[in-house]
Amino acid sequence: MSIVLGPNQYGKAEVRLVHVERSTPRHVITDLNVTTQLRGDFSAAHLVGDNALVVPTDTQKNTVYAFARDGVGDQEDFALRLGRHFLSEFDWVAGARIAIDSVTWDRIPVDGVEHDHAFVRAGTERHTTVVNLAGDEAWVVSGISDLVVLKSTGSEFTGFPVDTYTTLQETTDRILATAVTTRWRYTGTDLPFGDLFTRIRTIMLETFASLHSLALQQTLYAMGRNVIEAVPEVAEVRFSMPNKHHFLVDLQPFGLDNPNTVFYAADRPYGLIEATVVDDEAPPAGDAWAGIPGFA
Secondary structure (H helix, E strand, O other): OOOOOOOOOEEEEEEEEEEEEOOOOOOEEEEEEEEEEEEEOOHHHHHHOOOOOOOOHHHHHHHHHHHOOOOOOOHHHHHHHHHHHHHHHOOOEEEEEEEEEEEOEEEEEEOOEEEEEEEEEOOOOEEEEEEEEEOOEEEEEEEEEEEEEEEOOOEOEOOOOOOOOOOOOOEOOOOEEEEEEEEEEEOOOOOOHHHHHHHHHHHHHHHHHHOOEOOHHHHHHHHHHHHHHHOOOEEEEEEEEEEOOEEEOOOHHHOOOOOOOOEEEOOOOOEEEEEEEEOOOOOOOOOOOOOOOOOO
């Protein structure tokens, strides 16, 4: 029997970083969670404890903070800067993976006017980015996690197969709710990432709202298709979307009808719909999706 070291990487996980832009009286907050991971020939560290090529994870953490000193900018660009630094500073580092997610802080209105330096945390939604680098190549995958959306009508579910164990009733008017987790692969690295993110998110939300849905699968595909058609900088979009079921409550025991107004919001179990929408003419993915689990 021969035992060998397989693929490996290491780094500093979840570096919490808050940057305050103070160049004007109207401050801007950037709130990030940054993970850095390096790849290369680190076999000596694993096999004999030789750390000569091991860039300390504490050094990686400090680099994140130092690079934020003069501003973060778009988080995709920040991830690219970090990854390229590690590859150029340490010539034995063959690849890097930089993962960033961010949360939004909204300005608190005071007498109808947004305050310059007081904020309230938005919901659970996060803007995610994973940058993979290997040699001179780099790939950018951005996305959204936990974007909770609901439409109170304009959704149905009919025509499904029925067997001995089927109890679900067909409906032509139901609540459709989900928490969208999505990632998309960009076709390049020199792009206006902030503007593109805003546009992509808007397209997804408008599609969810306006499409009469025959199934969550149909809605998912339309969201991805509309993004790729409108944003040529996107090569593919991957989705993981739970169906947050809302069941009509039986009020008959109380002598009341329920005209499709009172629902029980079930948290589990739930349907889970996952799919990828791809532009067949886009450049190949390469290592773009390395280390990004949980998608079809």
